[in-house]
Amino acid sequence: MMTQPASSPFPVSKNVSRMKPSSTLAAMQAADALRATGANVVDFGAGEPDFDTPENIKRAAAEAMRAGKTKYTPTAGTRELQEAIIDFYAREFGARYERTEVMATSGGKQALFNAIVSLINPGDEVLIPKPYWVTFPEIVVFAGGTPVFIETEETGFLLTAEMIERAITPCTKAILLNSPCNPSGRVIPPAEFKRIMELLSDRGIYAVSDECYLRFVYPPGQVFSAAGLPAELRARLCVAGSFSKTYAMTGWRMGYSLASAEWTRAMLMVQSHSTSNPTSIAQWAATEALRGPQESVATMLDEYTARRAWLLEALREIPGITCNEPEGAFYAFPNVRGCLRGKIKTSDEFARALLDQEQTVVTDGAGFGSEGYIRISYATSMAQLKEGVHRIRRFVERSI
Ligand SMILES: Cc1ncc(COP(=O)(O)O)c(C=O)c1O
Numbered sequence: 337m338m339t340q341p342a343s344s345p346f347p348v349s350k351n352v353s354r355m356k357p358s359s360t361l362a363a364m365q366a367a368d369a370l371r372a373t374g375a376n377v378v379d380f381g382a383g384e385p386d387f388d389t390p391e392n393i394k395r396a397a398a399e400a401m402r403a404g405k406t407k408y409t410p411t412a413g414t415r416e417l418q419e420a421i422i423d424f425y426a427r428e429f430g431a432r433y434e435r436t437e438v439m440a441t442s443g444g445k446q447a448l449f450n451a452i453v454s455l456i457n458p459g460d461e462v463l464i465p466k467p468y469w470v471t472f473p474e475i476v477v478f479a480g481g482t483p484v485f486i487e488t489e490e491t492g493f494l495l496t497a498e499m500i501e502r503a504i505t506p507c508t509k510a511i512l513l514n515s516p517c518n519p520s521g522r523v524i525p526p527a528e529f530k531r532i533m534e535l536l537s538d539r540g541i542y543a544v545s546d547e548c549y550l551r552f553v554y555p556p557g558q559v560f561s562a563a564g565l566p567a568e569l570r571a572r573l574c575v576a577g578s579f580s581k582t583y584a585m586t587g588w589r590m591g592y593s594l595a596s597a598e599w600t601r602a603m604l605m606v607q608s609h610s611t612s613n614p615t616s617i618a619q620w621a622a623t624e625a626l627r628g629p630q631e632s633v634a635t636m637l638d639e640y641t642a643r644r645a646w647l648l649e650a651l652r653e654i655p656g657i658t659c660n661e662p663e664g665a666f667y668a669f670p671n672v673r674g675c676l677r678g679k680i681k682t683s684d685e686f687a688r689a690l691l692d693q694e695q696t697v698v699t700d701g702a703g704f705g706s707e708g709y710i711r712i713s714y715a716t717s718m719a720q721l722k723e724g725v726h727r728i729r730r731f732v733e734r735s736i
Contacts, residue, residue: 355474359703363687367697378724380712381697383518385584385666387639389621390632393583396624397617409616411608412600413440413592417619420626421577421592429564436597439604440622442614444548444578444591446607449475451544451574451593452510454602456481460509465495467520467669467704469546472512481509485705492660493520493669497531510542513562516549519704519711520669521662523557533562533569541572548578548591549665551633554641557663563594574599581666582633583625590614590622640666643714643721650725651712654732666715669701673708675732683708689735694727 363381371377400406412418418438425431441447448471456462458480464472465486473483486503488495500511513532515524524532536543545562553559563575574595580586591614593603607613647668651659656674672686680686684700687710691697701709714721 351478351480354477358470358474360470360699362703363697363699366691370691370695370697375695378694378696378716378720378727380714380716380724381699382713382715383667384586384715385581385636386715386717387584387632387636389584389588390625390628392628393585393621393625396628397588397621400617400620405616405620407616409440409613409619411604411613412438413613414616414619414623417592417623420623421594424626425561425563425594428559429561431561431563431594433563433594434597437594437600439593439600439607440614440619441576441591441593441607442611443580443589444546444576445471446589446611446614447574447576447578447591447593447603448472448512448544448546449478450603450606451576451595451599452476452481452512453479454599454606455479455510455542457509459507461505461507463500463503463508463511463541464705465499465511465513467493467517467701467706467709468512469514469518470703472514472546476512482507484508489706493517493522494528495522495524495532496528497535500532501535504539504541508539508541510544511536512544512546514546514548515560516553516557516662516664518549518665519667519699519701519706519709520660521665521667522660523553523560523663526558526560529560529562530565530569533565533573537569537572542574543572544574544576546576548576549581550577551582552637552640552666553664554637554644554662571596574603579622579625583622584632584636585618585621585625588615588618588621590618640714643718644668646718647712647714647721647725650722650729654725654729656732657728666713668712668714669706669709670712671709675735676708678735680735683710686710690728690731693734694731696724696727696731698728 456479462476579590659670687700699711
């Protein structure tokens with residue numbers, strides 16, 4: 337019998353070998369490595385709130401644990417959580433969903449994964465507007481589909497129905513939408529969102545709307561969920577939601593999807609044979625998050641509002657940097673092309689040199705499909721924000 341030599345490389349599957357590592361996780365790892373050397377690192381790489389999970393949510397988890405709610409739950413989540421999600425969308429957006437259309441997932445990421453894996457076949461094209469969250473193309477690749485990117489720089493990253501129309505081919509099966517957008521902070525205005533969904537509905541194209549930053553919108557932007565659209569525009573829609581950012585619950589891994597009963601049945605098949613159900617205790621915490629007091633969300637939004645105002649003003653004073661006003665989420669996405677010269681020719685080299693010379697972590701825009709930009713997360717204290725921007729300014733003035 338032939339045996340494999342011990343040194344032969346692991347035979348990574350074709351689909352996985354086509355996937356790229358996450359640039360946001362790479363930035364986090366670089367920051368950790370530098371911190372371990374004792375360096376005074378300013379970290380603008382983090383994609384998570386710097387707030388703690390509210391006490392009422394932690395208490396609900398502790399009580400669930402004490403009450404023995406520590407067993408498997410239905411694949412779609414507990415009835416209580418499903419109903420809390422349904423009630424939230426009815427209250428906030430006038431949307432009507434049935435339990436057969438709602439499922440709890442292990443983070444918004446699993447909702448996206450379930451949605452794409454249950455829909456996409458090899459050869460299917462999935463439209464992904466730029467800049468995109470790093471995971472979008474990789475999920476499509478994993479499913480054997482082909483990501484087709486839509487350029488949006490001409491409008492300062494505002495996606496329009498016309499841009500989508502130009503990108504549609506006979507192979508287009510779906511689109512991944514993300515408003516508020518990570519990394520650009522752009523929010524698609526409700527009227528434009530409706531036009532987009534009308535176009536998709538006319539063409540029979542499926543839409544996955546990643547609404548992970550749903551509640552973090554700055555006036556005059558409006559909080560909007562595609563779930564609130566009329567039923568005829570929702571037939572091919574899957575909303576992927578998350579507790580991670582809204583309730584500072586990134587480590588709890590709780591999210592959900594809202595989609596037709598047919599699509600949900602297919603997603604349940606994926607989930608039941610992979611993770612079964614999200615952690616039972618975390619489901620009780622998530623139920624309390626939706627049913628309990630919502631002040632923590634407003635407090636976070638107020639704090640982000642103040643940081644965003646300060647950051648935009650400070651960035652605009654740095655020569656060579658320009659920055660659109662983010663309308664949502666907690667990221668600024670400045671254009672640094674005006675600072676690229678000499679040895680620093682790309683935004684990746686900009687980010688690396690900034691880390692080397694000023695121990696300041698930002699994420700290269702190329703990982704989001706937008707070379708020439710960097711992402712700055714302002715989910716960090718005002719003191720860190722001031723120190724980091726001071727370092728960026730010093731770095732830019734020295735190198736240009
Ligand atoms: C745009 C976007 N979607 C989805 C997620 C996934 O969040 P989670 O899986 O923690 O719910 C993130 C996390 O950073 C994100 O930025």
